[in-house]
Amino acid sequence: MTWVTKSTAAPDSTTILRGLVSRRRVPLGSEIYNRLLETLYDEAATLDERRFDDWVAMLTPDLVYQAPIRITRTGPNKDRDVMRTMFHFDEDYTSILMRTGRLQKSAWAEDPPSRCRRFVTNVRVAECETAGEYEVVSYLFLERSRGDNPHNEQLTAERRDIWRSADGGYVLSRREIIVDQSVLGMSNLAVFL
Amino acid sequence: MLQQASLTLRDGTTLDDLIMRDTNEVSLRVMTDEELYGHEMERIFAKTWLLLGHESEIPLSGDFVVRDMAEDNVIVARDREGNVNVSLNVCPHRGMRVCLGEAGNKPIHQCIYHGWAFKPNGDFIGAPVEREKMHGNNVDKATLGLKKARVHLYGGLIFATWNVDGPSFDEYLGDIKYYMDQLFCRTDSGLELLGPPQRFVLPCNWKVPGEQSGSDGFHTLTLHRSLMEGGVMGGTAESIYDQAPGMYGVDVSCEQGHSLRCLEAEKTFKMFADIPFEGKSTVERLNLLTPPGITKEMIPQLFNNLSEDQVEQLATFPPQVGGMFPNILIAFIFAPRMDGGSSGALALHTYVPKGPNQVEFVNYIFAEKDAPEQMKRDMLQNAIQGTGTSGTIEQDDADVWPVIMRNARGGVSKHMTLKYQALHGHEQPEGWKGGGLLYPGFTKDDTQWNWWMAYHKLMSES
Numbered sequence: 030m031t032w033v034t035k036s037t038a039a040p041d042s043t044t045i046l047r048g049l050v051s052r053r054r055v056p057l058g059s060e061i062y063n064r065l066l067e068t069l070y071d072e073a074a075t076l077d078e079r080r081f082d083d084w085v086a087m088l089t090p091d092l093v094y095q096a097p098i099r100i101t102r103t104g105p106n107k108d109r110d111v112m113r114t115m116f117h118f119d120e121d122y123t124s125i126l127m128r129t130g131r132l133q134k135s136a137w138a139e140d141p142p143s144r145c146r147r148f149v150t151n152v153r154v155a156e157c158e159t160a161g162e163y164e165v166v167s168y169l170f171l172e173r174s175r176g177d178n179p180h181n182e183q184l185t186a187e188r189r190d191i192w193r194s195a196d197g198g199y200v201l202s203r204r205e206i207i208v209d210q211s212v213l214g215m216s217n218l219a220v221f222l
Numbered sequence: 223m224l225q226q227a228s229l230t231l232r233d234g235t236t237l238d239d240l241i242m243r244d245t246n247e248v249s250l251r252v253m254t255d256e257e258l259y260g261h262e263m264e265r266i267f268a269k270t271w272l273l274l275g276h277e278s279e280i281p282l283s284g285d286f287v288v289r290d291m292a293e294d295n296v297i298v299a300r301d302r303e304g305n306v307n308v309s310l311n312v313c314p315h316r317g318m319r320v321c322l323g324e325a326g327n328k329p330i331h332q333c334i335y336h337g338w339a340f341k342p343n344g345d346f347i348g349a350p351v352e353r354e355k356m357h358g359n360n361v362d363k364a365t366l367g368l369k370k371a372r373v374h375l376y377g378g379l380i381f382a383t384w385n386v387d388g389p390s391f392d393e394y395l396g397d398i399k400y401y402m403d404q405l406f407c408r409t410d411s412g413l414e415l416l417g418p419p420q421r422f423v424l425p426c427n428w429k430v431p432g433e434q435s436g437s438d439g440f441h442t443l444t445l446h447r448s449l450m451e452g453g454v455m456g457g458t459a460e461s462i463y464d465q466a467p468g469m470y471g472v473d474v475s476c477e478q479g480h481s482l483r484c485l486e487a488e489k490t491f492k493m494f495a496d497i498p499f500e501g502k503s504t505v506e507r508l509n510l511l512t513p514p515g516i517t518k519e520m521i522p523q524l525f526n527n528l529s530e531d532q533v534e535q536l537a538t539f540p541p542q543v544g545g546m547f548p549n550i551l552i553a554f555i556f557a558p559r560m561d562g563g564s565s566g567a568l569a570l571h572t573y574v575p576k577g578p579n580q581v582e583f584v585n586y587i588f589a590e591k592d593a594p595e596q597m598k599r600d601m602l603q604n605a606i607q608g609t610g611t612s613g614t615i616e617q618d619d620a621d622v623w624p625v626i627m628r629n630a631r632g633g634v635s636k637h638m639t640l641k642y643q644a645l646h647g648h649e650q651p652e653g654w655k656g657g658g659l660l661y662p663g664f665t666k667d668d669t670q671w672n673w674w675m676a677y678h679k680l681m682s683e684s
Binding site for chain 2: 096098100101102103104106107112114115116117118119120124127128130131134135136137138139176211212213214215216217218219
């Protein structure tokens with residue numbers, strides 16, 4: 030076995046990419062901004078209320094839904110901490126359907142279900158190259174209550190989305206969830222972010 | 223006669239009171255007892271071999287990752303000679319962590335507190351202002367290195383132990399090596415870690431997931447019912463207990479506490495396509511159902527690296543799940559995909575103790591280095607969607623374990639016992655080539671009891 034071969038696990042596979050890529054901003058308070066913000070609020074309510082069929086209807090068939098892991102780094106590479114070689118979620122439309130289908134049967138992790146509140150803030154919007162597509166970056170704060178445990182599990186993340194105009198509304202075609210913890214404090218991710 | 227245990231807790235409770243060898247029970251108290259946990263740190267985690275990662279993570283000189291041997295933080299680094307070193311990440315000067323990052327490349331690790339510096343192999347280089355001899359007036363520099371653990375590479379997996387003069391890695395593995403080789407040492411280029419591990423913590427003792435890693439097959443039928451409902455394991459939701467998919471095979475184990483569940487490929491295969499194996503050669507069988515992670519093109523490699531008997535077993539009774547004592551879970555599983563493929567998922571977990579009431583779940587996901595890129599991509603998805611943080615199989619485990627933990631704290635509940643009384647007794651199946659303790663048929667409690675006996679043995683030795 031040779032050890033000089035570059036591995037995908039090597040730490041230089043990290044990237045720094047965060048926030049908006051496009052410079053064509055959609056200003057705060059504009060109609061498109063307001064409607065996208067409303068869509069994010071609607072989506073949060075859909076998930077908090079566990080209306081998974083309604084949520085799936087907000088997703089495109091070419092969906093990419095990923096949550097790369099974060100690692101702690103020092104020195105010149107200290108900001109290159111998003112590892113896009115390993116994920117907490119690595120999903121497409123089909124696998125999301127598998128997950129939501131499972132949640133309607135014997136998924137003990139969510140039966141009894143968690144009580145969740147998804148707080149969505151710091152929303153920034155820009156136009157993509159493709160007409161009718163928007164980059165939407167938001168902060169997510171998830172509070173999750175399980176069983177009779179009075180202490181909520183929490184998670185904070187930045188979400189980098191692409192929402193596409195469709196049928197007078199918007200549908201989600203890409204989401205990258207950048208969690209802040211290198212070691213998650215939540216005992217599973219049986220809920221969507 | 224049972225050997226007298228030499229461990230007695232302050233209140234007079236002995237190890238034999240907690241692990242009842244005459245009735246095959248374990249007191250729930252073992253999951254919460256702080257004093258017992260202290261002994262485990264010394265008698266198990268400072269003594270036995272522990273998994274810290276894979277050498278494909280640190281391919282170049284100076285590459286390092288930081289990992290935990292229980293609550294002892296260590297630097298795992300490649301030196302200029304190409305060797306893998308494991309050193310305690312505690313500066314011998316004033317106790318600061320020398321390396322604060324989780325991964326990277328450094329020819330020198332310098333403590334940020336007073337500047338003591340170390341090589342990737344842990345050797346002391348010096349302290350700043352050399353002329354003032356800040357490392358000590360009459361102290362030999364050779365004594366000031368980071369504390370070094372003993373390292374062994376097995377199939378590229380990095381194992382280390384503080385027990386410098388203790389059993390060799392092969393002695394630690396014992397008779398299970400014959401079966402483990404079929405997973406870790408079967409291809410020319412070996413395994414590759416696909417990315418740094420997923421890490422998350424659970425509010426439970428390390429032994430709650432630990433004892434399950436002793437090949438608890440039975441929980442699959444009920445806790446992982448959704449596998450049957452989703453058609454992943456054959457049968458239907460209505461016939462789960464009648465058909466009991468995946469429950470029959472040969473469980474293998476050894477006195478060191480390791481185990482593997484070897485499931486009959488023909489029955490597993492029927493879940494996919496219903497083509498019988500009768501009268502087919504080993505190579506034909508392998509072509510009909512390649513073991514998880516292996517392509518048809520890689521089948522000749524199996525014969526290069528394993529004995530004919532081992533390859534034959536891989537074709538008929540491939541090891542699927544199991545564990546290594548004390549805290550490793552192995553899942554090298556078939557994973558049929560929605561797109562029709564079944565490239566499999568290869569994952570190893572370590573359950574790293576973080577106090578009596580917390581465990582860190584570290585999920586390492588692999589592929590064979592020689593597998594095509596698309597297959598690696600598929601296998602990464604298979605493993606993420608099934609295991610670890612969000613995996614639909616292990617989500618349910620992560621939900622059960624903390625609840626058992628909360629139960630273990632009750633004044634009455636803590637005297638309840640875990641029961642391992644569904645025992646088969648080991649027997650040699652006809653024509654079986656491998657050694658070890660063998661349990662053919664329906665999966666029972668034997669392998670998990672062997673896990674507890676390995677625990678008992680180490681905890682009895684001070």
